[in-house]
Amino acid sequence: MTLLHRCDGVATFTFMRVDPANISSRDFYRHMVACITPRPIAWVSTISPGGIPNLAPFSFFNGVGANPPSVVFCPVNRRDGARKDTLLNIQAIRQFAVNVVPHRLAAEMNETSAELGYEVSEFQHVGLTAAPCERIAPPRVAQAPVCMECELHSITSVGDGPLSGHVVIGRILLLHADDSVLDSQGQIDPGKLDTIGRMGGSLYTRTRDRFEMPRPGFSTIAQPPQ
Numbered sequence: 379m380t381l382l383h384r385c386d387g388v389a390t391f392t393f394m395r396v397d398p399a400n401i402s403s404r405d406f407y408r409h410m411v412a413c414i415t416p417r418p419i420a421w422v423s424t425i426s427p428g429g430i431p432n433l434a435p436f437s438f439f440n441g442v443g444a445n446p447p448s449v450v451f452c453p454v455n456r457r458d459g460a461r462k463d464t465l466l467n468i469q470a471i472r473q474f475a476v477n478v479v480p481h482r483l484a485a486e487m488n489e490t491s492a493e494l495g496y497e498v499s500e501f502q503h504v505g506l507t508a509a510p511c512e513r514i515a516p517p518r519v520a521q522a523p524v525c526m527e528c529e530l531h532s533i534t535s536v537g538d539g540p541l542s543g544h545v546v547i548g549r550i551l552l553l554h555a556d557d558s559v560l561d562s563q564g565q566i567d568p569g570k571l572d573t574i575g576r577m578g579g580s581l582y583t584r585t586r587d588r589f590e591m592p593r594p595g596f597s598t599i600a601q602p603p604q
């Protein structure tokens with residue numbers, strides 16, 4: 379890490395430059411999660427070939443596109459280089475569900491990030507109900523208001539060894555949303571959904587502080603990107 383001083387003619391300020399070649403992956407990860415914020419959370423449920431349900435949160439998560447509807451999330455190898463149970467299950471079964479995390483389920487979500495043995499189900503460990511999905515074998519979280527049932531599109535591994543990531547892309551086969559989070563038009567209401575986002579370390583944010591800013595030439599109704 380280098381600290382540099384820069385003068386823009388009005389004020390002198392200091393900034394840092396971080397070359398990943400000069401620090402550990404773990405330290406660089408800290409910088410990434412502190413500035414890639416807030417991150418949405420995919421609460422991913424899978425099932426092992428032996429039929430054991432698994433559940434874990436992933437905040438390296440986003441949408442990919444809508445034709446076909448698809449999502450992406452990234453399980454990162456453990457510090458000992460081992461692949462996470464979620465990835466092992468998806469490689470074997472090629473299906474997963476993304477459950478959405480409202481504020482009321484924050485503690486349970488966090489509990490499911492515990493590193494349990496492969497043969498232990500986080501559903502049982504935390505006391506969540508595993509409800510059957512309609513199109514895929516893995517169960518969904520019955521308490522979660524929204525679930526996307528996905529089939530695997532592709533896995534791209536970026537590097538290997540400790541903290542290297544795997545880009546998992548899934549095609550959404552079915553989305554279900556509880557009536558309680560819908561508005562009068564049948565759209566998912568962000569206020570009712572009350573999702574949380576992840577900041578750095580153990581810090582989270584709520585999504586209650588919103589502001590509106592229509593894009594130039596667009597109406598205020600949510601539009602797909604152009």
Ligand SMILES: Cc1cc2nc3c(=O)[nH]c(=O)nc-3n(C[C@H](O)[C@H](O)[C@H](O)COP(=O)(O)O)c2cc1C
Pocket residue numbers: 419432433434435436437438439452453454455461462463464465487488490491492493494576
């Ligand atoms: C809010 C939150 C977000 C997380 N995001 C990620 C992530 O994007 N990638 C990752 O590899 N681990 C992430 N983790 C850690 C995993 O949830 C954790 O390693 C978990 O034990 C993996 O479970 P599994 O081995 O059953 O797949 C996150 C943890 C929390 C609490």
